[in-house]
Amino acid sequence: MKIGKVIIGVVLWLVVIGLAYMLYGIIQDPVKFEAEYNKRHDATTTRMYDIKTAQGFYLKSKKKYAGNFDELINSLKNDMITEVIINGNPDDTSVVATYDTLKYYIRDEINLQGTNNLDSLRYVPFSGGETFDLESGMLKMQRVEVPVYQIDAPKSKYLKGLKEEYVERKKDLSLGSLTQATEKASWE
Numbered sequence: 001m002k003i004g005k006v007i008i009g010v011v012l013w014l015v016v017i018g019l020a021y022m023l024y025g026i027i028q029d030p031v032k033f034e035a036e037y038n039k040r041h042d043a044t045t046t047r048m049y050d051i052k053t054a055q056g057f058y059l060k061s062k063k064k065y066a067g068n069f070d071e072l073i074n075s076l077k078n079d080m081i082t083e084v085i086i087n088g089n090p091d092d093t094s095v096v097a098t099y100d101t102l103k104y105y106i107r108d109e110i111n112l113q114g115t116n117n118l119d120s121l122r123y124v125p126f127s128g129g130e131t132f133d134l135e136s137g138m139l140k141m142q143r144v145e146v147p148v149y150q151i152d153a154p155k156s157k158y159l160k161g162l163k164e165e166y167v168e169r170k171k172d173l174s175l176g177s178l179t180q181a182t183e184k185a186s187w188e
Helices: 002-062 069-078 118-122
Strands: 080-087 098-105 133-141 144-153 173-176
Touching (some): 002 118, 002 144
Antiparallel strands (some): 133 144
16 A cells, blocks of 8 residues: 555656646747747848848949849959049039049958858858848839839748747848838838
8 A cells, every 4th residue: 555655656746747847848938939039030130231231332333233142242242343532522613622533342342240251141041041032123203213122031931940830920021122212121
């Protein structure tokens, strides 16, 4: 009889320990997801800001935005930008204005925060090789053509491999717009 009570006591303690472990896992699961989500969100938005910076250099070079990553990366590696610096006021006849012409390669001037490798600019961090969606175009505003672009990182890409029940609650990330002349990000 005494051995039976001991066995039942041990079994009950094992059940209690097992249930406590399961409860701890249930509580920690969303906490771990949020920590991983924050890490991926920050890395993805940083890379998207790098693409925005790269698009700014492309615009200076080509007077439009790149519509795909091959064009963008090729330009960043190979193109030069020519800038004219005006010293003084060219409209003021009492002062002599001077013009300085600067030429530089984009690759020497571009400063990216999320990567040093221009070829990896296209890839969504932590996605296993998935690429950002990049589009560009021209938007007619009144009588002026304005270049626009949009970068998208769907949650299925930047949260790839995480629990789907938590991923469903998060939003896709987007920067820029093809319907408005803005470079605003969806997370701002």
